Amino acid sequence: MSRKIRKQMQKKRFDKNACLLVLILIFFGILTFLLLTASDNNKLNNTLNETFDFVKTRIERYEIYNTNDQVKSLVRLMDKTTELSRVIAQEGNLSEEMLDEYAREQRLTGILVLDQSLNVEEQTQDGDSMPLWQKLIESNYVRDIIDHPEKTYTTRLRNEGKLYDFAAVARQDAAGILIAYAQKEEVNELNGDLTMASLFSDFPFEMNGSVVICDDNKVVSTNKQELTSRSIEAAKSLHKNQFKADVNRIVRLHSKNGIWYGRQEKIKDYDAYIFFPKYQVYITRNTVCMIYVLLALLLFSLYRVSRS
Numbered sequence: 007m008s009r010k011i012r013k014q015m016q017k018k019r020f021d022k023n024a025c026l027l028v029l030i031l032i033f034f035g036i037l038t039f040l041l042l043t044a045s046d047n048n049k050l051n052n053t054l055n056e057t058f059d060f061v062k063t064r065i066e067r068y069e070i071y072n073t074n075d076q077v078k079s080l081v082r083l084m085d086k087t088t089e090l091s092r093v094i095a096q097e098g099n100l101s102e103e104m105l106d107e108y109a110r111e112q113r114l115t116g117i118l119v120l121d122q123s124l125n126v127e128e129q130t131q132d133g134d135s136m137p138l139w140q141k142l143i144e145s146n147y148v149r150d151i152i153d154h155p156e157k158t159y160t161t162r163l164r165n166e167g168k169l170y171d172f173a174a175v176a177r178q179d180a181a182g183i184l185i186a187y188a189q190k191e192e193v194n195e196l197n198g199d200l201t202m203a204s205l206f207s208d209f210p211f212e213m214n215g216s217v218v219i220c221d222d223n224k225v226v227s228t229n230k231q232e233l234t235s236r237s238i239e240a241a242k243s244l245h246k247n248q249f250k251a252d253v254n255r256i257v258r259l260h261s262k263n264g265i266w267y268g269r270q271e272k273i274k275d276y277d278a279y280i281f282f283p284k285y286q287v288y289i290t291r292n293t294v295c296m297i298y299v300l301l302a303l304l305l306f307s308l309y310r311v312s313r314s
Contacts, residue, residue, distance in 0.1 A: 027309055031302040038298055042291035050287050051254065053212055054269060057280050061217060062273050064205050069274065071200045079171050079190070080160045086112045087173040087186040088158075094119075095178035105130045115170070115189045122152055122181035138165060139172070139185065148174050151183050162190070202227045203234070213286035216266070218279040226276070257281075 090108055094100055105117045109130050116135050119128040124143055126136050142148060147159045155176035162171050169190045177184050206217050206229040219227040228234055251257045251269060259266045259281065268281030285292070 023313070024306075024310065027306060031306065035295070035298055035302065039291065039295055042294055043288070046288050046291050047254075047256075049290075050256070050267060050282065053215075053282070054280055057211060057215060057217070058271055058273070058278065061206070061219070061278055061280070065219070065273055065276065065278075068200055068202060068205055076162050079188075080162060080173070083114075083171045083173045083186060083188055084158060084160050084175070086114065087175050087184060090117070090186065091175050091178045091184045094184070098179065100128055100179070102128060102131060109186075113188065114186050116187055118185040119177070120183045120185065124149070124152075124183070127182070135187075139187070142172065143174075143183075143185070148183065148185075151176050152181065207231075211280075213282045215268075215280060215282045215286075219273075220277040220279070221275065 090112075093108070094104075100119060105119070105128060109115070109117050114130075116130045118126060118135065118139070120143070121127050129135060136143075142163075151157050151159065151174060158173070158175045160171070160173040162169070164170075170187050171190055172185070172187045174183055174185045176182075202219070202221075203226065205227045206219070207227075208231070209217070209229045211217060211229060216230050216233075217228060218225055218230070218233055225233050255269045256267055257269055259268075263283070265284040266281040267284060267287050268279065270277060270279045272278070
């Protein structure tokens with residue numbers, strides 16, 4: 007057998023072995039990619055579950071804080087209103103000056119004294135405030151106090167853009183209703199208050215995640231300042247595709263900042279959205295696969311050198 011024929015046969019065996027090695031490396035590369043993708047997807051779901059649990063806990067803490075503060079304020083107002091009804095009945099002194107003095111001492115915004123027909127008999131000097139409360143006074147909650155003096159009514163509400171605590175009790179000196187109300191300061195984190203807006207402000211979530219809490223059609227809390235106070239549609243408009251989830255409820259979004267993975271859940275009366283950037287979600291897979299590709303190329307190069 008001539009040297010030329012032997013070289014051709016050796017070359018064919020070399021090419022065959024090289025192709026087999028390439029196929030093996032590709033097979034294990036694909037297998038590694040699929041296994042790591044599944045692992046990262048599982049990690050994504052676990053991280054989402056943990057983050058939603060944390061977000062739920064924070065929202066519940068805020069609502070408990072807010073409810074406790076509101077209840078304490080309304081109880082204090084009810085006590086002041088009941089005490090005023092007792093004082094009026096005891097002293098029999100129903101005058102504008104007396105009401106003004108009591109409102110000033112007790113830090114009340116205003117007082118209304120109504121007869122059994124719900125007409126104003128006396129009020130503080132803050133002007134004609136009856137129109138401000140007309141609809142509420144004519145509600146069944148307040149009107150029932152006329153027929154059932156043992157009943158009381160208190161609530162916190164927004165009226166003409168201002169926040170008020172409102173209390174109504176039966177008069178003890180005559181048939182009718184005594185009403186007291188106090189304007190409240192808006193909740194502000196600068197005053198040390200726990201607010202919805204400050205719940206997640208600049209909070210560093212795992213995998214550089216984004217958390218967005220929406221109420222009705224507005225973003226009320228987020229750790230991304232560029233989304234603060236946006237409408238839901240304005241926030242979604244930052245993404246190029248529709249908001250559709252896959253079978254695992256995972257949503258894949260394209261934005262100018264890249265691809266994001268996450269999902270949406272209902273927490274209390276809020277819509278909560280949590281998303282993580284793709285480079286963080288698949289950082290393990292991408293890192294390992296890159297190392298594998300480099301090692302595969304190195305192995306193939308060493309094989310070619312050894313066989314040469």
